[in-house]
């Protein structure tokens with residue numbers, strides 16, 4: 073069951089976001105509105121600092137016309153949805169077979185050490201976080217990680233250094249629909 077989070081989230085369903093939600097809902101019959109839940113959650117999360125509070129999930133349920141539990145169970149199943157504030161730049165390292173055999177653990181240790189945090193622990197400035205995830209379907213490019221909507225492949229320590237520098241310099245677009 074969902075736990076309330078101590079940190080309050082400002083819910084801001086802007087007219088533009090509401091238009092987008094209605095567009096997504098319009099792709100499905102009136103009695104199948106729940107089918108739009110996944111894409112709606114992606115857009116709502118992107119518009120809310122990349123996480124979904126219980127209150128925000130309740131709002132999504134209200135808009136779609138489904139029960140809150142139907143939103144909770146989807147959000148808690150997929151690792152791409154976050155139930156707490158996370159680092160702005162979330163390095164999601166694949167820890168499955170190909171990436172594991174090609175040294176992803178060393179890269180995760182290196183990244184955590186460089187950032188001064190443990191896995192699942194945002195940096196104090198909220199800029200970075202590291203976590204391990206299951207296979208991201210890019211096994212031929214191991215070791216790899218996901219950063220926002222992008223994949224970073226054939227990773228090395230030097231590439232990690234450069235990615236961190238690019239993030240700090242504001243050169244990394246996290247989302248495909250970023251301006």
Ligand code: FES
Nearest residue numbers: 166171208210211
């Ligand atoms: S094993 Fe890493 S992407 Fe598949």
